[in-house]
Amino acid sequence: MKSLTFVSALAAVLLLGTASGRPLNAKRAVTTEVVYVTVSVANVIVYVDENGAPYQTSTAMTTNDAATSLIVSSTTSDLAPPTLESTPAAQLPSTSDAPAPAPGPTLSQAAPELAPSEVVPPPAAVTSTAVENQTPTEPTNVPPPPPTSTPEEPTPPTQLPPPPAPQPSVIDSQDNGHSNRLGMGVTYDPFTGSQDSARCKTEEEIADEWDKMKDYKAIRIYGMGCNIIPLAVKNVIQRNQKLMAGVYMSTRGNGEDMTQVIQSLKSAVDQYAGGNWDVVQLFSVENERVNDHDMTVSSVVDAINNARGQLRSLGYNGPVGAVETVPATIQNPALCEASDVVMVNCHAFFDTNTKAEDAGQFVKSEIERVKSACNSKRVVITESGWPHQGDANGQAVPSMENQRKALDSIRSNFDGDIFLHNSFDSTWKSDWASSFNAERFWGVIH
Template structure:
């Protein structure tokens, strides 16, 4: 999409009226339509973060931002979104500044399926000099919803995102979904974006007994129908014990579709209706990590912070450092929420094809390197993006949007 101002702070949009995002006529799938580019300036502090990842303790010395964040402004650079750690110890001192960029990816038109979104932060900060020590509590032990933190499967990840669409954007059949999910048994949780294509029922039928689901209500102008679809599928093919989280809305603030207070109302409405249907688990609204950092009011509403982050769209980060980069963003969100909310990255990956973007090079080998680093550093708290290449999507920025599938051979 064209460059456009991202509404980043409530002060910029106080009093503005936003309609709930609705499906465009003929739009068959529930996900992003537009991509937006932004840049935000942050005040950075040097932080040493100790994390117990999927493969054991890892200590990283990386710059991670403090809580002082300037409003987002338009830019011509793109980026994506990220995950969270199981334990953190923070040393902070001198300040430097860095630029972050973010983008929202787009789904094809009428018969197309959901697309994803993302953001990034430049890793080219000025070095800092001294350091003093303070400690932050473990992210997974902080208040407000666990998101089933710290439970990686044999894949090294908490879960994986899945969209049930063929290359032409048509809906996959129950048997196709079953065949897909047979390849995903190493992922404890399967994240869905919406309720179209009978995907909730199909996935509940096809998943293994040990797997859980993260469900999504994409259109917040029709929360009741989303809750009803989910409830009907759960009653017929499983139980509420199969559901770890339900999201209400996706990147509404990042997309300029709602202010934080509206997001809070959507979450309250969804939570109330889900509880009436028998669900008492976590309810969140997913947004980009930059949207949360610039709008800490969002921390008040979700049971935990579910954010998207992709290192590829930070052109200063090579594939082999994707996990370290993600850990920085996790810490930034954690600090923005004053350590009061657990942080889970519900979408993060690396493309296997596309154009080179600075140090970020799309290739199958680099995808493997990025995924391994993310798993090693913070896979316990990350949903990898995505199961299979999304050939129904447009090429997107740098021609990478179709090519994030970790199970695809091309």
């Protein structure tokens, strides 16, 4: 009986030990398996023309390899489903609910969109040569070659690179540069002779002609040819006049070096004016080079900034700019913005509908257009006149009487900030297709 009781007790203890034992929850070794999945994706490319209309579609197959990590237990019993840890780049849609390919790129997506400032329409063709001065400008040592056989329209504005930081202008911004207005002026060149035998005027000839120009308040010269800079500074000081100086720039082989011109001007001011720059009231870097397709707008803007920087460092604080025709100025606002004052050549004779007695009113209306385009900046008319000999251009007829009428009309509309063109006949020049055989006969002093 005791044995039976002992056996029963032992069995109970064994059963109790089994029931109260720790659950089977041993840690399982975990391994990570990396599975590479190759997926082929179709890229649809739609080609469009310049108007945005599709004209071709193509499909390109690309292959992407995505790495997927599988975390699994080392045991084979009671395994939970494997956990997928995919990187965002490897998240792939199923084939059953894959979205449709994105639309093909449009023209603006295929290439960077141009900024508005980079899309510049070409200027309208010039319909009248009335505002284009076709007389060649002054070169360095010899007269420049005659202009092209046909009048040229202004060069389309080019895409401008960021210009160098301009030197600050000392002109009062409150009056838009209208201070220090010039009196009635006249243009002057130091050449004489004929086209085949042109030469520089002597110092005595220049002094004699300057005496004949004594009633004009300002004289314009175009460059440094024939040593004109020191002679001009000397003569204007002796007659209490002002000077508009400039550099004859060109890409056609006969242009002047800006630094050399400015240094010559500095030396003349030091020698004859005691270093007082007040004698020089304007400085131009070119004459109608944009209109004549000789220089780009950006190169002219760079030249203005370059000249201003050099002149400021030498003590000149007056206006610096470029001389252009009316249409070239209006169609290229960068020229207005870069110049301290706007400088334009404007000749009523080249408008077939303008009579001599209406020349002043025509020029005035053209200058109003320039002011409107240039934010009411001060405008100086650097050439305006009428020939006394040559062929008729419609209602514009050259003659001594008509020149007198035209000049009277100009004077009645302007009392300053204008240079009559030219002081004396330029017998060294030659005619061209649209000069109406008048190129040599613009002299206003007889």
